[in-house]
Amino acid sequence: MSRIGKLPVQLPQGIKLDITQQLVTVHGPKGELEVKIMNGIEVAVDGNQAIVSRKNETKKVRAFHGLIRKLLFNAVTGVSKGFTRTLLLSGVGYRAEVQKDILILNLGYSNPVEYLIPDGLDIACEGNTKIIVSGIDKQLVGQSCAEIRSLRPPEPYKGKGIRYEGETIVRKVGKAGVA
Numbered sequence: 001m002s003r004i005g006k007l008p009v010q011l012p013q014g015i016k017l018d019i020t021q022q023l024v025t026v027h028g029p030k031g032e033l034e035v036k037i038m039n040g041i042e043v044a045v046d047g048n049q050a051i052v053s054r055k056n057e058t059k060k061v062r063a064f065h066g067l068i069r070k071l072l073f074n075a076v077t078g079v080s081k082g083f084t085r086t087l088l089l090s091g092v093g094y095r096a097e098v099q100k101d102i103l104i105l106n107l108g109y110s111n112p113v114e115y116l117i118p119d120g121l122d123i124a125c126e127g128n129t130k131i132i133v134s135g136i137d138k139q140l141v142g143q144s145c146a147e148i149r150s151l152r153p154p155e156p157y158k159g160k161g162i163r164y165e166g167e168t169i170v171r172k173v174g175k176a177g178v179a
Helices: 060-078 138-149
Strands: 015-019 023-028 031-036 042-047 051-053 083-089 095-099 102-106 113-116 119-128 130-135 160-164
Touching: 015 042, 031 060, 031 160, 042 060, 051 060, 051 095, 060 138, 083 138, 095 119, 130 138, 138 160
Parallel strands: none
Antiparallel strands: 015 023, 023 031, 042 051, 083 130, 083 160, 095 102, 102 113, 119 130
């Protein structure tokens, strides 16, 4: 039995599930998300919790049991609380600003880099060097942060670049001076 899959998903106040054959729609105060359910997995609501169970014991169904439960848990968390990731810019002249639905980044290139903000995400800048990405879909928040970070990943010698808040960059020692 899957250790993650057998745990029930707690449904906070105000969260509603609509369960069909292949789809679970999660409605909450921040919006709604859909989770696809594969054949062999079923979702049932019991009071204020959702229970994910298997119909059969094939290898593929057992492999997806915990995944479906975690995707459902992330959808419930997203529509109730939301997800937030923070990116930090470090480097001389590195700045970020939001104009309408475009994130404009000055990252030491000859021209500023423009990142189009996807639908369903909110990006805000605190000061010039802190980017806060928030939304209800955990996968979309993480993917967008990874795309922004890939525009100028942190380098190991001076630590310049875009990094996640709390991420530690392993620094390297530069060349020894020629005597």
